[in-house]
Amino acid sequence: MKPSVETIVKETGRNGEAVFDVARLREDFPILQQKVHGKPLVYLDNAATSQKPQVVIDALTKYYSSQNANIHRGVHALSELATYEYEKARGKVKLFLNAAESKEIIFVRGTTEGINLVAQSYGRKYIKAGDEIIISAMEHHSNIVPWQLLCEQTGGVLRVIPMNDDGELLMDEYEKLLNKKTKFVSVVYLSNSLGTINPIKQIIARAHQFGIPVLVDGAQSTPHIALDVQDLNCDFYAFSGHKVCGPTGIGVLYGKADLLESMPPYQGGGDMISSVTFEKTTYNALPYKFEAGTPNIADTIAFGVALDYVNNIGLKAISSYEHDLVTYATEKLSAIEGVRIIGTAKKKSSVISFIMGSIHAHDVGTIVDREGIAIRTGHHCTQPVMQRFGIPATARASFAFYNTMEEVDALAGALLKVKEIFGS
């Protein structure tokens, strides 16, 4: 019989340290067993999306095989069951984030929709002409464009916290940006293109001294860093299920209840109403006020299973193992002549972006792909970051807890082939 996930990480090694049994965890992911271009798949594009364990795939099948019904509206057994499972997933997210209440968990399609919801609902109500919104120089496009749209609509002004050559935010510049006109701060916790972990608690605490609410873009941090939204004291936190072993098309916006209560609905439709007449509609209570229409029921339930799976391994164990993995990969890649790592912050996690002399990232990507290795190449939806470093694109290896040191070796070997082909 297979040992449970708990026993894997709780067993101790010779020196008393926790053993992280990657080989055993990899068995949970059917996709990792396959070959690509005749070579064992080495999946190093986890910042784009994570792979899914069998339990998540099974949850989807189970839902459609035996639980499928619409929720919150039927009195029949299946509808009650589907509603129960859907709301149970909300409870799991509440625990995962350590939110104060379940009604603070809004299901959305992903991080992008979560940020757009806040920009359009909170933003259009509270941001006036001349008000300032602060983001950072390392934001993903989805934490830039929603605020630009809002600024166009309201006359608000976007301000940007700059960063240094290591890819660390300049906190004294942030201090200077905060002023009486600042009405909102929206910053990424972990950069998807540089791997930088931002001092998010400090950013939040400073903004709160000015009474300014803060949204944390948690798309990359959620799979890698243990989280407690009450401890962070963030006002909003958005993340995507598919980066945490869950299905695509489901994500979460966490918001403090009093803020969410004060905000108008984002979309209108079924489930978000209390009563409708042609003269007036009254809105449903939280969280339903923000969940118009039939939601993504199956993926939400499977997402809850994904969070259970990750929780069972434990984010502390995951962080610690991934730290070793990234440290090893950094050493290994830095040792290759011509490789330059972009993003050398002191506090980093899970992502290594790099360039190879004059060889374009796309050529690197194509060549390593033929070795069965999946990495991302391009601007990673962070064009301003590329502009900041004066480069068109990078190659990016991004790691998950199911990656191994041997896979790092395979990547290093493939990069030597790139050099061989280009004769450099």
Added chain:
Amino acid sequence: MSSDLNELYQQLILDHNKSPRNFGKLEHATNHAEGYNPLCGDHFTVFVEMDGDVIKNVSFQGSGCAISKASASMMTTAVKGTKKEEAEKLFEKFHSVVTRDIHKEVDDLEDLGCLGALAGVAEFPARIKCASLAWHALHSALKSDGAVVSTEDAKLN
């Protein structure tokens, strides 16, 4: 190394990437157009100097991957001195080769001259846009509307 990688990154392509021909701005350009791939950031400007119907001179500048740069360079050598109509025909031919069904034999690569070196791109669907970017820019320059061509407009390949 796999053989299709050898096919893709053959010596001629690596050479054009390293030492691109007709690289730089054309001083007496009559037309020019930009080609841009927003997904990867490849960005080229193609300059042409027309003498009636003839492409008297052509050049390009910008940056991109080895495939896009080599393809731009080889394109300039192939169309310099040709009639506009011939250049357009060559583009059609080139396009059909790089987007062909890879399970079928290519019959007449000879008409393509050195451009035939890029036939291996067909094995790499994600890279077809790289190979055709400069051609789309040339096409736009020849139409003389000089519009910026994006690989994402109307799903160009």
